[in-house]
Amino acid sequence: MPYIANTDADRQQMLEAIGVKSFEDLIRAIPVELRVKGDLDLDPALSEIEITRLIHEKTCKNICTQAANSFLGAGVYDHFVPAAVDTIISRPEFFTAYTPYQAEVSQGTLQYIYEFQTMICELTGMEIANASMYDGASAIAEAILMAVRKNRLKKAILPESIHPEYVKVIRCYTEGIGIELITAPCAYGVIDPDALEGLMNETVGSVIIQTPNFWGNMEDVFALEPIVHSNGKTLLIAAVDPISLAVLNAPAEYKADIVVGEGQAMGNSMYFGGPLFGFFASKLDMARQMPGRIVGGTVDHEGKRAFALTLQAREQHIRRDKATSNICSNQALCALAATVWMSLMGREGIREIAIQSTIKAHYLADRIKALDGYSLAYPTAPFFKEFVVNTPIPAAKIIQRLLPRALYPGVDMARFGNDRQLMIAVTEKKNKKDMDALVETLVEVKNG
């Protein structure tokens, strides 16, 4: 049997030592009528040789983005992951450990989380960050809940420009617990400041601004922030692409109170959208309201610097139904990948990644909007690395026609209600040839 160490002889000896005749004696507490009759209906066991072949067959039924020319984004991005990241995260020392409950034998994990927290603070300009959330979507939801804990105001404003999948998750997290979600309308691909102003009042606990927003556009945070903060109570929750922070404002610059976001793009492969991981940062005054694990510096009994989980009194294993969140297992290894990634990129590398993504995205947008029949959906909105294009034929048709060429031109916005739009993401991994190939085929398919 795979992965079972004991031999029949071992088992026999152990049963004898326990003082029973057979395994059945050990499970007397399970009434016989509750037990499975016969075998489970599962495929027969495969050896390592056989599973390798089976998996090979399955992989042949996928066409991955390495073999394709892909412009898919919408929350999961194909940014560059140096091989060195996997060298670290594939070390059993990291990936087979669990939550660093015993600090003395978990300093490796504790320290990288501390470094991760530091880097997230550095990117966002915030004062405290936790050790990761499940994903960007649940991080926003938890931010709304934290805002409620902070100001007791159970209303949150969600603009239309937030990722629709995030909104689904946020709804699931906030429904049925008395939290009211109000949708703020957008105009020209960004939040309509007048409309927002109209919705604002003293009962609004938080306003979520995703920037770059779902469509890739940058919200005018400097115009919006005063509206949000006008009553002195409402909290501004910024949801950001961490890569954008290399060149775009740190949310602290526009006085965000809580900053969250999807971290996948930093060092984690796409993996069909999971694992992702959320980062979560805020001002220090909310430290005791934060969800999730937090690592702090401390000393050992000899006064040597050490790290430990801290502020655990917030957490479910201590506070139970009063905890700030139910989160226990988080996405630690993804945070490690991000930490290693940020270290490898460094101050300049992450900027270069952000800059190349921007420059290339704008080149492509410029070329596409010059094509007959195509136009930018939001021509007035500044965007970062992703943009929406109006298409002359349904986007689904374009996608289908480009399939045989393994060209994935972007996300079909039919998913989100507009069947003649494609959302196109560009990362530093794309080169001019890739983009020109897309442009050419867009022309062709329109006519074909």
Next chain:
Amino acid sequence: MPYIANTDADRQQMLEAIGVKSFEDLIRAIPVELRVKGDLDLDPALSEIEITRLIHEKTCKNICTQAANSFLGAGVYDHFVPAAVDTIISRPEFFTAYTPYQAEVSQGTLQYIYEFQTMICELTGMEIANASMYDGASAIAEAILMAVRKNRLKKAILPESIHPEYVKVIRCYTEGIGIELITAPCAYGVIDPDALEGLMNETVGSVIIQTPNFWGNMEDVFALEPIVHSNGKTLLIAAVDPISLAVLNAPAEYKADIVVGEGQAMGNSMYFGGPLFGFFASKLDMARQMPGRIVGGTVDHEGKRAFALTLQAREQHIRRDKATSNICSNQALCALAATVWMSLMGREGIREIAIQSTIKAHYLADRIKALDGYSLAYPTAPFFKEFVVNTPIPAAKIIQRLLPRALYPGVDMARFGNDRQLMIAVTEKKNKKDMDALVETLVEVKNG
């Protein structure tokens, strides 16, 4: 620049500290006229993103054996390598270390070599083994040279049944230093004992017996050994497939003096035939004549068990032109892979691998020989996991016709002088379906 740590500022500081103005000052010893003018004619540098794409393109121009149904062998075998092997050998702790010169910080490497030596002794029945040779071919060559050191007899008998590529290497190693290689003829796919007897005399230093031999057949070692040892001087060098040793005689059983072989099949991927690694074992009385590194148990200054390189006085760095070999870097990481592999397989696993390979090979041979137009080339010789088949049309044609189906039916023996023979290897990785597919297509192609 990739992999260069120093910044321009670092370099400037360092040059200043050294006391020179520029790098050029440091290479004054190189006459200007000897220096390269201009740039080397190499492709411009690629970033990690770009090289990944380039390599992806190259891999698409290969068709690997995972995507094919391959019966290729002839010295490199597609035996099962558990993933756990790579988990170990890809640890920087092992793969970025060098020869364990400083024993105190190389106990990991030293101990696995000691374990490797032990396992090789166990498989072969020999008393001492070294830490690896370049490959099976050069191991035979070195064995011949060791025999010469031992008995001063400069004649070696090489039967026709030895891998022709090995023979080329052996020739290269033994030519021009007064060693005479005598070819012993074969009959029915194995060494002709009468012919060997005819060649034997007191001037013969060694006889090499490869078993299973190049064609996969088992030499009748019990009949041959007395002939070799008849004069009391000639040494018997056995060249063996280590996997075969799980079920076939340990060479000690037939009184081999030196045992060598190709180790790739144990835990090393095929990699187009390299790296391979040779193992090399003998009786203890030849310990001081052995080529290559040897690890021994010892103690540290506190009496604690430790390991160290031993018998170094044989080696080139001490004995220079009097050394037992010129080998310095060897194939240590391949030996580690083999050690981990042997540990994972264990006593029973390696037997099962050998048994499945044998049973399956015989099934396939039985089916093929029943086909019209096909026959076994050596119907009377017992074989292990590989056999030669006479084909009704040139083997090259069969191979070409099966290419579009990604079926690699075996090695075209035209390489070795017979264009109507295929040599077919079977490992435990093949299943009945794979083999039946080969049988069916052999019928088809004959007619097509």
Next chain:
Amino acid sequence: MADMIFDLSVKGRRGVTLPKRDIEGEIHQILPEKFIRKEAAELPEVSELDVMRHYIRLSHRNHFIEKGLYPLGSCTMKYNPKINEALVRHSCFNNIHPYQAIETLQGTLEILYELQRDLSEISGMAQVSLQPVAGAQGEFAGLKIIAAYHKGKGYTNKKKIILPDSAHGTNPASCTLAGYEVIELPSRADGRVDVEKLKEVVTDEVAGFMLTNPNTLGLFESQIREISDLIHGVDGLVYLDGANLNALMGIVQPGKIGFDILHFNLHKTFSTPHGGGGPGCGPVGVVKKLVPFLPVPLVDQTDGEFFLDYSHQETSIGKVHTFYGNYAIMLRAYIYIKMLGPDGIRHITENAIINANYLMKLIAPYYHIEHQEYCMHEFVADGTLQKKGHGISTLDIAKRLLDKGFHAPTVYFPLIINEALMVEPTETESKQSIDSFATAMIEIAEETKKDPELLRNAPLTTPVKRVDDAHAVKILDIRYPINRQ
């Protein structure tokens, strides 16, 4: 020696090379100036070698499964097969995007379809959603399903969930998150649900009951039928916290014995790595009548063509994850199940249970064990003897174990056992390894008597000595003070 990655930073040093730009452009020309960050984020400037050295050095400061036994009760720290790691890294798994055309994802969808099916079979449930990314999120999703079910039936008063006082902290926390009030039920003397007390608290307001089975004491809740009948009597639903499924697989199908909903922890039962705290995967399975409420999408097929099925969108609780959950973790569980087959699955359970009972037997003479009966895959001993006799706490015992090369058991949980030591050896440990862990535990019991100071000072051989948790809270040093350039 520089300790923090930030300490290694040298202005201008680079850890990666990026492509030369093949498009002209200047960020300041492209983006409005006001959006451009004023001060760069001071990420460390280090070489690839620096990064490798730093994080490999950190890695050497961790305990991990391949270092030694990791008997963290409730966490099922079993061996994580290396073939899983190798196979999931295939480009056709890690380089696929969630919005690719379905035609380019058939391999992936087929795997997910089979995994849904296999987990359904193992649990005896009608259907499984793979979406929740952790056990706690599975609980949350499960509770939302309860709410959706009751809402669908028009209830407005079902505001309470009952759970035993031995429950894991995530259970009550998830209840709160889902908008439920928690009724904590004191356990019976034998460590199980007190069915009589339960009767007293079951009212029309009760939406459901959350139970871990075997419970966190490692004991099978034999009266599950009575319990579920009671709950079902008020149209409540019974939720199984499946953290302890390693004790049931192949022996009990929870969906067939009264449970309506359960979550799996693939990172426990199905051997996927814990990752230093995650990512995990917490699929939620339900009986037939609850299938319409599962998160969207599920994976379905027609004639061998696989697709993401959103057809129950209207009744569904919606989504708990941006996309489809932790796919990379699902892959590992898939491989694991395929390699085990029905016999292997049952074998896992048997060996987990034998190992736990054997270990319990070995240490029983030295440690108090409140519930003296055969355990399932784990058991709870405690340090009360040591505490009373010598002032040695369970924490001291735990720390001393670290010195002996083992991880400590889960400590001080479940809360209903004083000085709890919750031990789960798992089936991947051998008799010999359990023997040596028991030896260490016994040595510690001896040391408690002979040299209690040794324990109070433990650990002595770890990268740092005993860490001061309270100090961490006091100083709240949660980020490194980076030097700004």
Next chain:
Amino acid sequence: MADMIFDLSVKGRRGVTLPKRDIEGEIHQILPEKFIRKEAAELPEVSELDVMRHYIRLSHRNHFIEKGLYPLGSCTMKYNPKINEALVRHSCFNNIHPYQAIETLQGTLEILYELQRDLSEISGMAQVSLQPVAGAQGEFAGLKIIAAYHKGKGYTNKKKIILPDSAHGTNPASCTLAGYEVIELPSRADGRVDVEKLKEVVTDEVAGFMLTNPNTLGLFESQIREISDLIHGVDGLVYLDGANLNALMGIVQPGKIGFDILHFNLHKTFSTPHGGGGPGCGPVGVVKKLVPFLPVPLVDQTDGEFFLDYSHQETSIGKVHTFYGNYAIMLRAYIYIKMLGPDGIRHITENAIINANYLMKLIAPYYHIEHQEYCMHEFVADGTLQKKGHGISTLDIAKRLLDKGFHAPTVYFPLIINEALMVEPTETESKQSIDSFATAMIEIAEETKKDPELLRNAPLTTPVKRVDDAHAVKILDIRYPINRQ
């Protein structure tokens, strides 16, 4: 704690699962009984987890590049890029067989073709054979080429190879293996070839001259033209031991300055991992007139179709490897060269040289350095001051360095320097890392004076204390005494 993998063995335990047999059969029926092994080989019977624990534990007992500076002179212990490791593990590289049809190998052959070309360009040679698997085998192949060349020209008396007394041990050993007699030439006071003395020994019997350049003292042999003219004067050939190519790339093309043959060490200069002792790769490059003698096959192409070229089979020295050499290592070197490009290649050299000179400068006040001039990529200091003054040997110094987290330099080589400490920092180390190594060296120089006992007892912090080599030879314990079942 069990120390040897054999100690963990338990009868019947298995580390892998294998397919169930789908073909009937019994080995005893298939194979003649006499060929069947009588007693099983007692390989350990352990679980996969046992194996992982054991070898990971061993791994933690090694020094390696990612642990700290590894200044092993002559070995070029530079950082081994992780992208190389990732890319070579592609199934289309590691699962290809040397006898596959050429049509299924075009990617591989194209890479090898380009690598031959790139190495030719870097070395200034006409062609390169990638076949030799190590530097020493490259030497051997090179010497065989010399022999073949002379044989082709009808010489029968060319039996001698000259090499300096500073040469690496493999050089004379390879000469012997190739059937040559060695003339060892004493070096001049400045550490270089004594051209005057060379003239004295150059006769018609001389087949060639083997030189390392920069030589093993880290000094460039400036008179290489004079040397090669002398050797060429008797139709001898000049061989470059390319171990030190890290000092020349982009600055000097050996094939253009008088060398006829060289070997590369891809595992030094081209960043492929040393693997704990190998596998390496030692391609051999030659000038035009020697191309016909290169090992078979080379890789060639016509119209973009690549093939293995055996066309010079008749003149070739034949083969030194069963197939085509250490392909997996070549792949890494290929990737490395492609990522560097012409500028990068030169940059490597420059930084290697600057690092070495900087380090030499830092430690020069504390250690004797025989040859007081700028070095190339490495330099040789020595422990004679410490020896004379305090009886501290170079071995003591080396061992003490281990305590400080560094590997030791190459010691007692080259043989012409007493108490030699041969130091090669490589370009992948930063100024900061060199500073800390220098600090350690300086501390040791201080300790030599203040606490020599400390050095004699060093190392103190390593997994084992100073190892007794002599004892290893005495007891000759070279295999573990396995318990037979």
